[in-house]
Amino acid sequence: xxxxxxxxxxxxxxxxxxTDFLLLHAGLALGLGPLIARFIxxxxxxxxxxxxxxxxxxxxxxxxxxVEATRYMLLNGTGFALNLGVYTLCVLWLAMSPSLSIVxxxxxxxxxNFAGNRYWVFRGGVS
Numbered sequence: 001x002x003x004x005x006x007x008x009x010x011x012x013x014x015x016x017x018x019t020d021f022l023l024l025h026a027g028l029a030l031g032l033g034p035l036i037a038r039f040i041x042x043x044x045x046x047x048x049x050x051x052x053x054x055x056x057x058x059x060x061x062x063x064x065x066x067v068e069a070t071r072y073m074l075l076n077g078t079g080f081a082l083n084l085g086v087y088t089l090c091v092l093w094l095a096m097s098p099s100l101s102i103v104x105x106x107x108x109x110x111x112x113n114f115a116g117n118r119y120w121v122f123r124g125g126v127s
Contacts, residue, residue: 010110
């Protein structure tokens with residue numbers, strides 16, 4: 001795994017988190033409920049990270065495609081489910097604290113998402 005590429009992936013994730021956080025709070029300020037606001041903010045953050053990852057992290061030169069977008073959404077949805085599964089395993093079966101569990105779950109999901117993006121989503125258009 002190229003270290004620079006992984007660090008760029010981490011930066012993209014950080015930008016995605018800030019986007020999600022700010023849009024969530026904007027939606028709440030506009031009177032949306034917390035679930036609707038989060039659905040909108042997470043969806044938009046996912047679109048932002050898709051573009052950042054394809055251009056900045058993995059330096060894709062091919063134009064975006066529906067296949068790439070679908071793979072990105074599927075991969076990240078699976079990564080989210082993996083995150084929740086590992087978190088649940090850590091809390092309920094391993095009796096870890098929620099704070100430590102979210103760190104472990106996030107690290108596992110981050111590595112899964114990085115590998116999936118590198119070798120499945122963006123494999124064909126990298127410069």
